[in-house]
Amino acid sequence: MSALRKLQQRWDDMLPEEDGDFLESTAGKEWLEKSTARLMSGRDVMKPNPFGRDGVLVISQHLVESVANHLSANGGDNYAIERILIEVMRRAHKDDVLYQLASEALGVDEGECRVVQDLALEILSPLAEEYADAARDDDKAQSECGF
Known part of the structure; x- marks a missing residue:
């Protein structure tokens, strides 16, 4: 396999699958795991922005509020x-x-x-x-x- 073909294959493997559900893909599962750990450590989860700084997808306070709601509902x-x-x-x-x-x-x-x-x-x-x-x-x- 030529070097160009190997690079193209690596690139294609990194792209998300267009037809499937993102969370079912390897990249989706990795993102979910890393994002969960990020929220649990008190940091916001960001989304990429090609024109500048990353945007906030979820702030860490949402997890705190979800836990509080869970505790009050399951008193x-x-x-x-x-x-x-x-x-x-x-x-x-x-x-x-x-x-x-x-x-x-x-x-x-x-x-x-x-x-x-x-x-x-x-x-x-x-x-x-x-x-x-x-x-x-x-x-x-x-x-x-x-x-």
Whole structure:
């Protein structure tokens, strides 16, 4: 095969199939995979423009809104999102983007986010005396029994 024919074949292989569905082609599947990863990383998906800068096809905020709509439509009482936020705050990697996003979700834009810790303190503080009484009763019972 001549060099020109090989180049022509490579060019023809890169062109999308005209008769088929783009998403069924190899190029379509690759584009969909890369674009999905791009949206999930918080970046917009662009479309080519032969006369200048690429245009925006989908902004990343659309994915955020879709997830929010999905969560509100599939509500439930397992509180998974809340548990995720608590776990992120518990790990407290303050330089991590997850910590920063969780802080923002909890309403703290700058500085250390102690919302979860403060809520835990509010829950536990009124129960401190009840715990102390139970601990004293337990200690007394153990000392009377000898074990």
